[in-house]
Amino acid sequence: MTRRIVCIGGGGHAVVVIDTLQAIARAGADVELAGFTDETGAAQPVLGVPCIGTDADLPRLAAAGRLTHFIVAVGSTRADSDLRARLFEAGKAAGLEPFAALHPAAIVAGSATIGVGTVVMAGAVVQPRAVIGRNVIVNTRAAIDHDCRIGDHVHVAPGAVLSGGVRLEDGCHVGTGAVVVQNLRIGRGATVAAGATVIRDVAAGAMVRGTPAR
Ligand code: JB2
Secondary structure, X not given: OOEEEEEEOOOHHHHHHHHHHHHHHHOOOOXXXXXXXXXOOOOOOEOOEOEXXXXXXXXXXXXXXXXXXXXXXXXXXXXXXXXXXXXXXXXHHXXXXXXXXXXXXXXXXXXXXXXXXXXXXXXXXXXXXXXXXXXXXXXXXXXXXXXXXXXXXOEEOOOOEEOOOOEEOOOOXXXXXXXXXXXXXXXXXXXXXXXXXXXXXEOOOOEEXXXXXX
16 A cells, blocks of 8 residues: 655755655655645745645544655754654654655665664665664664664764664764764763764763763
């Protein structure tokens, strides 16, 4: 059955999510990108995909069978924001299923586990026995090595590298180009700044930057 997908959000992150879904459709998957929602409900199309309303329209569109699945396509949130988690719950409450989108140009090991609603962007690599939670962003060219465990609503930004066995708890953000060495734990809601090199565990809610990160 055709999956009819809505992106929740229509900004910069949505451009890459929409392109990922279009690549998945070109590769032959039975998916249809029905549109996106934003705060205005009246934005200009993105990559040819129309704005179909606000989040308040989702229950009606789901009930009418026009939508079956959703992806949270808002990427940027402040470290203390739970916006992505709230939008994930809103999509489910509207009666939609979270869709996991793996770009055909991502490499995902057969023994890796990818949670619902998670997006793996072009050029990303997810190695064996990695376990990735729900509503996660594995952004462009991020590398998740073997046996990493990533919680829900996490963002691993472009080019970030997690060595083997790293654990990211729910809601973490690992910034662009950051490196986390093997077997470390990044606590719930913590932020690793772009370009940081993490060589010790990071406490929940903390923000670390620099090399070595502090
Ligand atoms: O509650 C909401 C909501 N709040 C903001 N519901 C819905 N459906 N949409 C919401 N938005 C929408 O998120 C705004 O209307 C806008 O379309 C979008 C935010 O766009 P912006 O480009 O500011 O942020 P982004 O998160 O899409 O992209 C940023 O973060 C990415 C990770 C950019 O910096 C990108 O370059 C970056 N790659």
